[in-house]
Amino acid sequence: MKIYNSLTRRKEEFVPLEAGKVRMYACGITVSGEAHIGHAYQAIVYDMFRKFLQKQGYRVTYARNYTDVDDKIIARAKEANVPADEYAAEMIANINAVMRRAEIDEPDLWLKATENIGNIISFIAELIEKGHAYPAENGDVYFDVDSCPAYGQLSGRSADESLDGVRVENDEAKKNAYDFALWKAAKEGEIFWESPWGRGRPGWHIECSAMNRAAFGDQIDIHGGGRDLIFPHHENEIAQSESLTGKRFSKYWTHNGLIKVNGQKMSKSLGNSLLLSDLLDRYSPDALKFALLSNNYRGDLNVTDTLFPEAEAHIAKFYSVIAEAEKAFPDERGTEAEIDKKFDADMSDDFNTALALSDLFGYFKEAAKLLAEKNPRARRITNQIRKTYALLGLFQKNAEEYLAKYAPKEEIPAEVLSLAEERKRARAEKNWAKSDELREKIKELGYAVKDSKDGYELSKL
C-alpha cells in the first residue's frame, strides 16, 4: 500500500522498519481547553490508519500523547484557581468522555508528559552530553540548532530562514535566536519538577521525542499530526531525536489537513473553534465521521452550513435501507466480497476514504433496487457494508434505533391528526377543494402533509 510521506513529499510504498510490525505515533492534544472538531478529526484519521494497517496484516502499536503541562495550562489553572496538574487531569477526563461520545477508539498507548519527566530529563542530559544542548544562565536548557546541520529537512526551511520574522524570546540567554527550549525554569508559584538544571518543566517539543523513545526505541514507522505542527514542532522533534540517536527518527511523516470555518483555520488564538460536544448535540457520530472522511485526510476541510446536515441525511437514508433489508431478509447471512475488495483497493492508495465512501451511494442504490425486487442479495450487500465500513466506524448501530434517535418522527398534536384524517376522507371522496383547504389549515398549525401511496405523512414545517 501507498502512504504520502511529508518528508519526501511524495507517495511511497509502505514498508515498515520491521516486517509485519508498525509503530505509529500521533501528536495529540495540549489539554488547555475542550476538544474541538479538529482534534476529533485527527483522532479519527489516525484510528483509521491503525485499523487499515491492521487489516493489511500488520501488528500495529499506536500511541498518542496528551501534553498535560505547558504555559497555557498553567495560566488556565491559575484563572480557575486550581493546581495545574488537577486542571490537566480534569481536562483529560473531559476530552476522553467526549471522544467516547463521538465513538472514537482509543490508541493502544496513551502517553503523558507528566508521566515521562524522568525520560525527558535523561533525554536532555544525553543531548547536553553529546553537545547538542546547553543549560543557560536563566535555568532553561536549549537545543543547539547549529549542532544539527540537517535542521529544516521536513519544513524546507533553513535555520536562518526560520528566524525570518520570528518573535524571539529569551534572546539574551540563547546562543542563537533559533535555539528552542528543552527545559523551562519554573517561575514563582508554577508547577515544577526537580532536575539537574534546577526546578522546572519540559518544553513542548522534547516530550514527543522522549516519550517516543521510551515507548518504541530509537525509530518508529509513522509519525503523524496536524499540518500546523510541521514547523516548528515536528522539525524540532527530528532535530532532537536524530541528534541523539544518529538514526532516522520516523520513516514516514504524515500530516492531516486542518478544519476550517468560513475558510479560516480554527485556532486557539482566534477562538473560532467548533466544539465536538456541541456538534454531537446536533449530529450523530456516524454523520460526523462520514462528513470528515469524505475528504482526503491531507486536504483542509472547510466546514460549511451544509456539510454535516447533508452527511446526516445520507447516513439516515443508508440506515433506512439497512433497516428494510434486515426486516425483509432476517435470516440472510451472506456477504458480498467484491465490496470489501474495492474498499481495500481504495484505502491502499494513501487511505482514500473519500473514494471508499463515495462507493456507498452505488451500493445502497443497488440494495434498494434489489429490495424492491424481493431479492435477498439486498441483505447480503448491507451485511457486507456493515462489516467492511466498521473500519471507518460506520453502520455499527441497530438501524431502527438509529433512525428513531437521529431521524425521529415528530409527535403530532391531536388536532393536526384529526384534520389529516378528515382530509384523507375528503380525498377518498375526491373532494379536492376540501382537501386543499384542510392542507392549508394544517399548514397554519405548523405542519406539512404529504400524501403517500397508502396514506399520508405529517412533518413539522
Next chain:
RNA sequence: GGCGCCAUAGCCAAGCGGUAAGGCGUGGGUCUGCAAAACCCUGAUUCCCCGGUUCAAAUCCGGGUGGCGCCUCCA
C-alpha cells in the same frame, strides 16, 4: 519577507501519465387530482494561465496568477 500546501462543473469533491468517479443543487421526465417523496434522465471537448517533456498531461517539469497554512499557542 521566507518556507510549504492547494487551484477540477453553480457548490462540495475523487483522480497522481492513457483520454474527467461520486454527492448536493439545477433542468426535464415517470408517478400524483395538485403537490411532496421516490425513481429515471440531465451536466466540464475539458481540469487557474503561459511555456516545456512525451506517441499521450488535469496528472511530470519550468514560469506566472490566486487562495490558504506555517514562521506565536495550535490537530
